[in-house]
Amino acid sequence: MESLLAHVQRKERDRLRVRRVDADEHPRLLEKFGVVNVPSLVLVIDRRVVARIDGRANMPQIEQLLEQYLPEPALT
Secondary structure: OHHHHHHHHHHOOOOOOOOOOOOOOOHHHHHHOOOOOOOEEEEEEOOEEEEEEEOOOOHHHHHHHHHHHOOOOOOO
């Protein structure tokens, strides 16, 4: 999943920040965002969880999730 997150980070760098959290090192953060399963992908907007994918995710799942919540990328 690491390389997938790196790909998302590069592709969506203008629309979001990607952060990987080590569950063992940050159990309070997992509790704060309601993470029960590892791995999980959590989309946080304005410090609120708006969507999640529990378990392993693939690129089409992530793209579909992002389309629902993020503005269209700016045209350059």
